[in-house]
Amino acid sequence: MSTSPVILxxxxxxxxxxxxxxxxxxxxxxxxxxxxxxALTIDYGQRHRIEIEAARRVAAALDVERHIELPIDLxxxxxxxxxxxxxxxxxxxxxxxxxxxxxxxxxIVFLALTLSLAEASGARRIYIxxxxxxxxxxxxxxxxxxxxxxxxxxxxxxxxxxxRGVRICAPLQYMTxxxxxxxxxxxxxxxxxxxxxYDPTPEGLHCGHCDSCRLRSKGFExxxxxxxxxxxxxx
Amino acid sequence: MSTSPVILxxxxxxxxxxxxxxxxxxxxxxxxxxxxxxALTIDYGQRHRIEIEAARRVAAALDVERHIELPIDLxxxxxxxxxxxxxxxxxxxxxxxxxxxxxxxxxIVFLALTLSLAEASGARRIYIxxxxxxxxxxxxxxxxxxxxxxxxxxxxxxxxxxxRGVRICAPLQYMTxxxxxxxxxxxxxxxxxxxxxYDPTPEGLHCGHCDSCRLRSKGFExxxxxxxxxxxxxx
Numbered sequence: 001m002s003t004s005p006v007i008l009x010x011x012x013x014x015x016x017x018x019x020x021x022x023x024x025x026x027x028x029x030x031x032x033x034x035x036x037x038x039a040l041t042i043d044y045g046q047r048h049r050i051e052i053e054a055a056r057r058v059a060a061a062l063d064v065e066r067h068i069e070l071p072i073d074l075x076x077x078x079x080x081x082x083x084x085x086x087x088x089x090x091x092x093x094x095x096x097x098x099x100x101x102x103x104x105x106x107x108i109v110f111l112a113l114t115l116s117l118a119e120a121s122g123a124r125r126i127y128i129x130x131x132x133x134x135x136x137x138x139x140x141x142x143x144x145x146x147x148x149x150x151x152x153x154x155x156x157x158x159x160x161x162x163x164r165g166v167r168i169c170a171p172l173q174y175m176t177x178x179x180x181x182x183x184x185x186x187x188x189x190x191x192x193x194x195x196x197x198y199d200p201t202p203e204g205l206h207c208g209h210c211d212s213c214r215l216r217s218k219g220f221e222x223x224x225x226x227x228x229x230x231x232x233x234x235x
Numbered sequence: 236m237s238t239s240p241v242i243l244x245x246x247x248x249x250x251x252x253x254x255x256x257x258x259x260x261x262x263x264x265x266x267x268x269x270x271x272x273x274a275l276t277i278d279y280g281q282r283h284r285i286e287i288e289a290a291r292r293v294a295a296a297l298d299v300e301r302h303i304e305l306p307i308d309l310x311x312x313x314x315x316x317x318x319x320x321x322x323x324x325x326x327x328x329x330x331x332x333x334x335x336x337x338x339x340x341x342x343i344v345f346l347a348l349t350l351s352l353a354e355a356s357g358a359r360r361i362y363i364x365x366x367x368x369x370x371x372x373x374x375x376x377x378x379x380x381x382x383x384x385x386x387x388x389x390x391x392x393x394x395x396x397x398x399r400g401v402r403i404c405a406p407l408q409y410m411t412x413x414x415x416x417x418x419x420x421x422x423x424x425x426x427x428x429x430x431x432x433y434d435p436t437p438e439g440l441h442c443g444h445c446d447s448c449r450l451r452s453k454g455f456e457x458x459x460x461x462x463x464x465x466x467x468x469x470x
Contacts, residue, residue: 006314006339072307079241079355098393104241105351108391112347116340120314140391148387156343156380158333 006122008164013125014038014118015062016110019054021194021216022129022172025180027062028187029171030127037064038121040114044106045075045083050204054195061189070113079104082198089199091209098137099211101198107140111149111168118166119159126168134177134219136211146170177219185225192228205232241357243399248360249273249353250297251345254289256429256451257364257407260415262297263422264406265362272299273356275349279341280310280318285439289430296424305348314339317433324434326444333372334446336433342375346384346403353401354394361403369412369454371446381405412454420460427463440467 013035015027030037039062041055052069059067075083080103082089090099107130114126130141139145150168154160172180184191196216197206206213208231220227248270250262265272274297276290287304294302310318315338317324325334342365349361365376374380385403389395407415419426431451432441441448443466455462 068311070308070311073305074351076303076305077352077355098396102393103351104354104394105347105388105392108388109344109347109351112340112344116309116338116344117312119339120312139393139396142390145387145391148383148390152380152383152387153340153343155377155383156375157340158337158374159339161333161374 019051026129178222254286261364413457
């Protein structure tokens with residue numbers, strides 16, 4: 001009873017599944033590579049909680065072995081328009097710099113939780129859909145951040161110290177949104193299952209104007225693919 | 236409405252407060268250095284949830300401006316005797332290697348949350364009571380891990396990228412438990428407020444036998460200080 005109950009499982013991976021297009025494709029690529037999946041979705045008080053329903057659809061399509069939805073109330077911390085309803089999500093175009101939808105330390109918290117679950121499950125890999133080309137400028141999506149997180153994880157976990165650490169896979173890192181839309185089609189994953197909008201309409205449509213909607217829409221257009229998304233009527 | 240509402244506060248720090256002796260002293264040193272404090276306590280499904288009551292006592296003694304108790308159910312992940320009641324906490328002495336009380340990625344998750352709160356609050360420093368001398372051998376308490384986390388945080392946060400990042404302070408890193416007990420006394424903080432035991436008795440006493448109790452007891456003894464802790468009768 002005194003040793004750890006964790007048994008390593010060489011073909012098991014944990015995918016951080018937001019319900020968005022990117023994490024859906026990251027999960028699909030993990031499946032294509034032969035990994036079995038545990039999915040983790042974080043319910044963090046985001047204004048677009050509708051994405052959690054999308055995550056459930058995607059998890060089913062990816063045939064995951066287990067889907068954990070973990071509530072953690074980051075709105076108690078404040079500091080972002082995604083968790084503070086009194087702060088507006090910007091709608092006038094993808095701007096330079098880091099927008100107010102940035103949630104302080106979000107991907108650091110999410111990767112830390114995914115790492116914890118992976119280590120506890122005996123999984124060898126984490127899949128995350130971060131992307132540093134068509135993105136909102138968040139610092140926690142960039143390759144040097146992911147590399148630094150990997151290094152920190154190797155030093156700060158039992159599995160890392162014992163030389164059987166968890167590897168962080170970010171297969172979308174250098175893809176454009178058009179590449180990602182094409183990958184979804186190639187993998188046979190219906191992009192209409194996924195959710196991107198930060199500020200859904202009361203009717204449950206994509207707003208069509210936030211950064212995330214603009215990047216999504218542009219991706220399908222540039223890929224020459226039909227966009228299955230239901231956007232609110234554009235002004 | 237499109238810019239971040241976060242205003243930097245040069246004398247504000249966030250202390251990760253477990254309710255234990257170490258984080259109490261870390262918070263006391265922050266106060267002595269002139270920082271005002273926000274305290275963060277994580278209710279993670281630990282079997283020794285009684286430590287949260289201790290954290291409240293300590294937060295009051297440190298005169299913190301705000302105390303956030305954040306629930307996050309790491310027991311859903313498993314993998315540790317601290318969160319799985321069917322796995323026994325070892326009681327036969329501080330062993331070599333990493334014990335089964337290790338919670339996968341715990342300090343990574345906790346530091347990530349503390350960082351998120353610090354960034355959202357405009358705080359400039361984080362205080363954490365990690366210690367790498369009289370400790371249980373957890374990899375996420377060691378100096379090279381803390382340095383790697385600091386590096387990752389600088390790259391992965393808005394504040395870090397903008398050159399006004401959050402600094403991680405681990406003032407107990409090279410102290411013995413005896414040093415820490417003496418520091419508590421010097422700072423006028425009653426060590427009897429704090430809680431260390433991993434496996435409390437049904438009567439709410441320290442068990443006296445787990446790693447954490449052994450290290451605590453040895454600390455007071457080596458410091459030549461009276462140990463205010465109420466231990467269960469030792470066998």
